[in-house]
Amino acid sequence: MSIEVETPTGARLLKINEVATEVGLTARSIRYYEELGLLKPAARSEGAYRLYDADDVERLRFIRALRDDAGFSLAEIGRLLEDEAARARNRERFRTATDPAERRAALADALVRIDDQVAILREKEGRLRAMIAEAEGRRRHIAEHLADLDAGREPRHVHESGGVAR
Numbered sequence: 552m553s554i555e556v557e558t559p560t561g562a563r564l565l566k567i568n569e570v571a572t573e574v575g576l577t578a579r580s581i582r583y584y585e586e587l588g589l590l591k592p593a594a595r596s597e598g599a600y601r602l603y604d605a606d607d608v609e610r611l612r613f614i615r616a617l618r619d620d621a622g623f624s625l626a627e628i629g630r631l632l633e634d635e636a637a638r639a640r641n642r643e644r645f646r647t648a649t650d651p652a653e654r655r656a657a658l659a660d661a662l663v664r665i666d667d668q669v670a671i672l673r674e675k676e677g678r679l680r681a682m683i684a685e686a687e688g689r690r691r692h693i694a695e696h697l698a699d700l701d702a703g704r705e706p707r708h709v710h711e712s713g714g715v716a717r
Contacts, residue, residue: 564594564602574611581611589614589629622679627671634664 571578584590585601590611593604603611610632617623617631638661645657696706 562604564604565608566596567592567601567603570603570608570611573608574615576611576615584611584614584625587625587629589625589632621675623675627675630671631668634668637661637664 565573567578567581570576571581581590582601585592590607592601593607594602596602614628614632617628618625623631641657641661641664645654645661648654648657699706
């Protein structure tokens with residue numbers, strides 16, 4: 552059942568189950584994201600239903616992509632989203648300020664936020680590089696076993712100490 556609610560600009564608002572279906576999440580996950588402060592519904596209906604707009608749907612898609620595709624934790628996602636919100640506030644602050652010191656402060660804060668985002672992403676990159684290196688090591692190990700079998704040799708077994716046994 553769809554609730555046809557529109558914003559003052561004419562945009563259609565969706566109930567939680569409609570949004571969940573559209574973005575491939577459960578309503579429970581969406582409510583949990585709200586509890587964590589990752590999302591705030593655009594509105595509430597007279598019956599207290601959560602109502603979401605297109606921006607909310609896009610934010611949920613972004614959260615899901617960070618979680619599922621990039622492997623970010625919800626805490627990391629929260630930090631990234633807060634930095635994005637702060638960047639938006641800094642943009643507005645910069646546009647409306649006329650005092651050069653205020654504009655400089657907005658830009659300086661924006662740089663700090665971007666540096667935070669880069670640090671989070673580099674940390675993730677480092678963990679992924681380590682995981683890739685481990686997987687490549689396992690691949691080399693198996694390839695060596697195959698090469699031994701193809702050469703008619705018993706595969707070597709590498710002990711945790713680093714020694715090789717036949």
